[in-house]
Amino acid sequence: MFAAAIAAVIAAMVLALVRAFAGPSLYDRVLAGNSFGTKTVLLIGLMGFITGRPDFLDIALLYALINFTATLAILRFFSYRRPKAAPAEPAAEARADPSDADKEPAA
Amino acid sequence: MNTFEVELTPAVYLDLALLTMLVLVAIAMLRSRHLFAVVMLSGIYSLLSAAFFVSLDAVDVAFTEAAVGAGVSTVLMLGGMLLTARREKPVTPGRAPTALFVVLAAGAALIYATIDMPAFGDPNAPANSAVGQDYVEQTPNDIAVPNIVTAVLASYRGFDTLGEVMVIFTAGVAVMLLLGAGSVRGGREVSDVDAEKDENA
Numbered sequence: 001m002f003a004a005a006i007a008a009v010i011a012a013m014v015l016a017l018v019r020a021f022a023g024p025s026l027y028d029r030v031l032a033g034n035s036f037g038t039k040t041v042l043l044i045g046l047m048g049f050i051t052g053r054p055d056f057l058d059i060a061l062l063y064a065l066i067n068f069t070a071t072l073a074i075l076r077f078f079s080y081r082r083p084k085a086a087p088a089e090p091a092a093e094a095r096a097d098p099s100d101a102d103k104e105p106a107a
Numbered sequence: 108m109n110t111f112e113v114e115l116t117p118a119v120y121l122d123l124a125l126l127t128m129l130v131l132v133a134i135a136m137l138r139s140r141h142l143f144a145v146v147m148l149s150g151i152y153s154l155l156s157a158a159f160f161v162s163l164d165a166v167d168v169a170f171t172e173a174a175v176g177a178g179v180s181t182v183l184m185l186g187g188m189l190l191t192a193r194r195e196k197p198v199t200p201g202r203a204p205t206a207l208f209v210v211l212a213a214g215a216a217l218i219y220a221t222i223d224m225p226a227f228g229d230p231n232a233p234a235n236s237a238v239g240q241d242y243v244e245q246t247p248n249d250i251a252v253p254n255i256v257t258a259v260l261a262s263y264r265g266f267d268t269l270g271e272v273m274v275i276f277t278a279g280v281a282v283m284l285l286l287g288a289g290s291v292r293g294g295r296e297v298s299d300v301d302a303e304k305d306e307n308a
Binding site for chain 2: 010013017021029030032033037040043047050056063066067073074077
């Protein structure tokens with residue numbers, strides 16, 4: 001049963017890889033990286049159970065923490081700007097998310 | 108010379124799947140000219156090799172790989188990328204054949220060297236029979252650490268690991284000095300329109 005689950009997780013990893021290879025926009029790739037990290041967490045947990053050492057689950061949890069922090073750190077680099085074609089916002093400088101307003105403007 | 112047949116257990120198939128994905132990610136990183144994609148792919152590469160290290164039972168190495176490779180170095184590379192262009196310049200075609208020849212020669216030599224290596228998991232291999240055997244037998248008596256790799260890294264080679272930590276710390280401080288504090292704090296305006304333009308260019 002665990003072997004089947006591992007096979008399924010590997011298949012999901014391949015799908016995330018396809019998105020990371022192809023993904024046209026930045027956010028596709030961020031999302032692919034994040035979901036690949038989640039698949040790694042699952043895979044490590046499953047590997048722990050299939051080898052009879054459930055203590056691997058602690059390591060998998062730590063991976064989940066790293067993955068979460070890394071994704072936040074990556075997204076912190078980009079302040080999202082709505083494309084100029086958007087009709088609702090006339091100003092080109094307008095931010096898509098008002099919570100971004102406290103950030104200092106980029107150089 | 109006695110031969111040792113590798114048993115095709117599910118674990119071997121798992122390792123094969125992980126290594127295949129590693130190779131695919133590496134090829135994709137080489138072929139992509141979009142630097143952000145390369146940074147994200149290198150994070151995925153680190154996560155994959157961390158999973159592979161866990162499957163090899165080197166849990167602490169895997170943890171370092173995940174924290175440094177997928178976490179810190181992704182952020183550092185992003186910081187570096189924001190200081191330069193978003194796309195890699197095309198390689199000059201004239202210089203490619205020499206580099207290709209050097210890489211192929213080195214690769215052929217390395218593959219030729221692997222012919223002499225013992226089979227994977229061979230109990231008679233030097234790594235498993237001589238010193239390694241001593242570590243496996245003595246570690247439970249010497250140190251109460253269940254994972255032998257951890258015991259070797261943190262206790263038998265404790266001073267070596269301390270030196271490594273100092274080297275990595277110095278490298279990290281140097282990189283932070285080069286990038287400057289602003290690159291970590293600021294961020295650059297990015298929109299999907301630019302990204303699509305980049306992809307189509």
